[in-house]
Amino acid sequence: MANLPIVQFEKKIIETVEQNPVVVIIGETGSGKSTQLSQMLHRKGYTDSGIVAVTQPRRVAAVSVSRRVAQELGVRLGEEVGYAIRFEDRTSERTQIKYLTDGVLLRESLSNPELNQYSVIILDEAHERSLNTDILLGLMKRLVGSRASNLKVLITSATLDGEKVSKFFSDCPLLTVPGKLFPVEIFYSKERPTSYVESSLKTALDIHVREPEGDVLIFMTGQDDIEKLVLKLEDKVRSLEEGSCMDAIILPLHGSLPPEMQVRVFSPPPPNCRRFIVATNIAETSLTVDGVVYVIDSGYVKQRQYNPATGMYSLDVVQVSKVQANQRAGRAGRTRPGKCYRLYPSRVYNDEFLDVTVPEIQRSSLAGTVLYLKSLDLPDIDILKFDFLDPPSTESLEDALKQLYLIDAIDENGSITSVGRTMAELPLEPSLSRTLIEANEYGCLSQALTVAAMLSAETNLLPNRSKSNEKKRKHPPLDLPDGSGFGDHIQLLQIFECWDENDYDIGWCKYYDLQVRGMLFVKEVRKQLSQIMQKIAKGSSDVQANQSRKGHQNYRNLRKALCIGYASQLAERMRHHNGYRTLGFKSQLVQVHPSSVLQPDDDGLYGSYVVYHELISTSRPYMRNVCAVERQWVMPILDKLEKLNVSKLR
């Protein structure tokens, strides 16, 4: 701890904090900011009048950093030093330093807008610009001016955007703390390669043959490319190995890899052996691999974007930002001087790369965010003028307002309704929280809880359909429930009910190729949602997962509740074919996703109306996760849509 660079700056940092309500700290990698800032403030006595909070964008970081600080202070985790993440609060009356995810802090500010228990709030890793951090930045700006008791705010960021954050907080002071990285030599390509898989392959082999020992970390965009490159590398390395150079181990690393495969990168290689780790941006911030000396950066990353004009998401391969490229390069300098090979010219880095990653708030649907802000009841708030560091477009905010209006969360004047207030208490997308409230009225809350929980984990449930996995299957695809023809929401419900019938057996999940991690997560979400709904519905007891199964049923009430909740995600079938058009504000032609279990009728046609969970544009525009609904439920929504006047919703 004593040799962390930040320790020398303690006096300066404390002085600056004493004299200013907000301070921006540029803390480079390895500066020790995450563990030391809170302790400095504690030493100065800031924990006498309240708690020092440190937010993190990720759960694992909140846990691991707090553990470290507890250790350094020689206290038991959960007492003077603790953490709070979803499903787990390890703090006590005695807690003085609290690490928490930014999402948890947002939840807390819902019930206590002044956050009075905190004397200091440190927003760590603000340069990552997560949706939640961006909301917090806006809230902090209001709070430092308005809170009765004294509040200090510290924001840690990266070199390239520190100025901007400082400017946002009325030109507050900006301190730079050096990191503890070894120098990393950067090599640029002469031009962009036609294939970055091939180019990575060539660069990796060059390193293997010419450079001294040290692991190689290669940044690719996704699972597909990773698997391709791993195969090619294995092939080439095998043909090299006839004594000419050291051994090699090649490891893929991405988010959909089972945890036991992910942790393989943490075990050190045998002697005289080089590891090649072929990774997504998971290795940029979430996982740190020791022993890396060489980095190969493709310069690309996959990013999910939302288009408010169409309501459609797409997953695009885009160029990384300068901050990301530097973060990637820095991964080579953790243990000794390293080298970074950028598969693009310096001109591209300088002229084409953005300084900072486009913040998530400008790439997401904002219905949840806007509902959250409305529910805070901030005085004289105009959502369209909320002071964001990087404001989302008016179009995106209006899209959110329209969605909220259609599901009764705000009235025609844009004021939050009592339904909207209840919705904001649920940790769900607005469409699903609206569904729960309606389901409670119709006596099918238990089913809706399951559907909402399943959809909260959806991408982590079903197995990965990559080609290599296809071959690994021990048995042919098994018969999971089929949604009784009504579609994917009903299927998700039925799957969970089966699991419940099998006493939540892990073996059952494995047998059906369902991701165990995902299913356990669903169970926890469902429990949390049940508790909140029981509080809201004052003793409603219809929350048992096994309550509803009574032979054949048509799930009518549940589908009706879904129709109300997804009022802004409705589609009508075209008269003569099986395509649909969305009934939102701008009509889109879309198809039911081929993976859907929705079944056509005897004439081979789908039902006239469906609601969908999301629109995703891949090879074509698709509706993912659809549920058949009835015309008579749709009509009132269409009436409401006609009366809609966006300009009044502001």
Place this chain on the structure above:
DNA sequence: GTTAGGGTT
């Protein structure tokens, strides 16, 4: 007739 970057309440 098909998608999977990373997070979070």
